Amino acid sequence: MYSVLVCDDSLVARKQVAKCLPQDWPVSVHFARHGEEALDLLQQGKGDLLLLDLNMPVLDGYETLKAIREFGFPTRTIVISGDIQPAALERVTSLGAIDFIHKPVRPDALQEALKRHGIFSPQSSSEETDCSELDPKVRDCYQEIANIAMGQAGDHLARIMNVFVQLPIPNVNLIEVSEMHMMLTDIDSHERVSAVCQGFVGPGIRGEALCILSDSSFDDVAKIFNVQQDVDDQVQLELLMDAASILIGTCLEGLAQQMDVKFSQGHPVVLGQHQAITEITSVTSKRWRKTLAIEISYGLEGYDVHCDLIMLFTEDSMATMNAKLAHLLEE
Structure with missing residues (x-):
């Protein structure tokens, strides 16, 4: 095949x-x-x-x-x-x-x-269904504000850890929550991760932020923070919470400034340590049916550290967010 x-x-x-x-x-x-x-x-x-x-x-x-x-x-x-x-x-x-x-x-x-290139020849003239329900202008708008917020969070992280943070282009999509669950399961079965979830709410806007760090990253994160003791579960938990606090807090602040809103953040919740990604995402998949997902992948130059920050906004939040960003959508 x-x-x-x-x-x-x-x-x-x-x-x-x-x-x-x-x-x-x-x-x-x-x-x-x-x-x-x-x-x-x-x-x-x-x-x-x-x-x-x-x-x-x-x-x-x-x-x-x-x-x-x-x-x-x-x-x-x-x-x-x-x-x-x-x-x-x-x-x-x-x-x-x-x-x-x-x-x-x-x-x-x-x-x-x-x-x-002669790789595929369609069997019928039926059109494919678009893989995204987001209008390109809307996606570009969200990508722009996410890019700014991501840069602010990356700068904060770089100053604290004294490293160069690699910043990719954010991915923005409107997806079924069940589909997001399937998207995350393509991580190899041997890959174990730890994750923190933090809810947030503002006027007409609510959602959750996921900070996912692979277990293979912890040794290098400990080196960056100059941790001297053994990197046991407790130390890993502290490192995870510190990274999540920096990335989630700064990113939310950047988004709030651009939309002229104020977010209230819930207490961070550790979804799991050393678990398969499927076990962690099952917690969030029951909250709502469809979500606007803004995904940012951070890497640290010279280190084997990779962290995914995923901002999930409920579908009913988009009307408020679109109105807040109307000046960008009109450009």
Whole structure:
């Protein structure tokens, strides 16, 4: 069976790309969080087609393309990235990519690229359903305010930890809560994570923030904070709470300033330590049916640290948020 490998450090983006594949295309789909994982899967023969992001930790898209050429893997690569610089297109093409699609990916754009290169031929003329219900202008607006809030949180984190924080483009999507649950489950079964959830509420706006840190990050986080004692469960819990407090608090403050609202934050709740992501997300999946999800993935240069911050807003909050940001939506 033809296999497709989706490589993106974003939890949400991986499943969104997969959802935009033609529905009547019998393929096996695999996922990688960065270039190193993608190369391992390609070596196993999983990835006749690679859908590749550029801005990723460990091994980015450019380095991955170079490695594919060096190893001679017979995969065909389509880059899917938010980097719209003409130089990015020229660079990835010179490294062997057959096409370049801008984020957020649309089913029609992806299918057109697949047809253009003879990878997929539709069996019928029926149109694919759009993988997102968000109007592009609305998504761009939320992405803009999230970008500013993310930068403020990253700056705060960088000053406290004295490190360089890698800031990707935020992912913004309106999704079913059950779908979000499925999106998060593509983390390998062996990957264990710890997470904190914190509710927030403002005039006409309510939601929850999830801060998810992989267990493999704790040793390096402890080094950054110059922790001398053994990194046991209690120390890990303190590090998790500190990171969550910085990221959630600063991000919410940045969003509040731009929407001219004040958020009240609930007490942070530890959803779990050393658990599979499915066990953690089951707690939040019962709260509401649909959510506006803003996902930000933070990385620290020179360290094996990766943290996902996911801001979840209830569907009924969007009317208030849209009104608050009407000046941006009109631009």
